[in-house]
Amino acid sequence: MRRVIVQESDFDAAALQRALYEACAGRAGAIATFTGYVRDHAPDQATQTLYLEHYPGMCERELQEIGDAAMQRWDIGGYVILHRVGELPRHAQIVFVAAASAHRGEAFRACEYIMDALKTRAPFWKRERLTSGEQFWVQARDADFDKTRRWDDAPAAMPPADQEQEQ
Incomplete structure (x- = not known):
């Protein structure tokens, strides 16, 4: 299963994980998942909403390329990538x-x-x-680019330098 979804509506993480497991037809001994949430901007500045725009078509293609690159790099039987767009309240998936x-x-x-x-x-x-009414566009962080570069520089089977090898 190679599944990419971009949508406004909320999602059921357990159902997505179950669908991936079933699609792997018994070949999956492990499924790693990550669920991200809208969080507060800073400890003293509460976020009211996060509005996400995307480039339709291009966005889905890029997500598919990222997932396919993971399949080529590691021995995975499938992936699911779901990202929401639109206006999301604080604490939303x-x-x-x-x-x-x-x-x-x-x-x-x-x-x-x-x-x-x-x-x-x-x-x-x-x-x-x-919640103060202040609005701003969220800028990409250098730390995010550094993490991506570590993956690009690492041999295919190796994790970035900040992770230990599996025992």
Whole structure:
């Protein structure tokens, strides 16, 4: 299963994980998942909403390329990438990523790679509105680009430098 979804509506993470597991027809010994939520801008600045825009068509293609790159790099049997767009309130689910593999290490690394690449390559734009009324476009962080570069520089089977090898 190679599934990419961009939608406004909320999602059921358990149902997405179950569908990936079933699509792997018993070959998945592990499914690693990540669910991201709209969080407060800073400890002293509450977020009211996060508005996400995307480039339809291009966004889905880029997410598919990221997922396919993970499949080529690690021995995963499939993935799900779901990202929401539109106006989301604080604490809403925003993104879901899952990778299925026979072994946990492959699934963990693929899931993390997909999420890191998504943050720097997928054409999404985020506008945050705080409870104070302040609004601003969220800028990409250098740390996100650094994480993606570590993956690009690492041998295919190896995780970035800040992770330990699976024992």
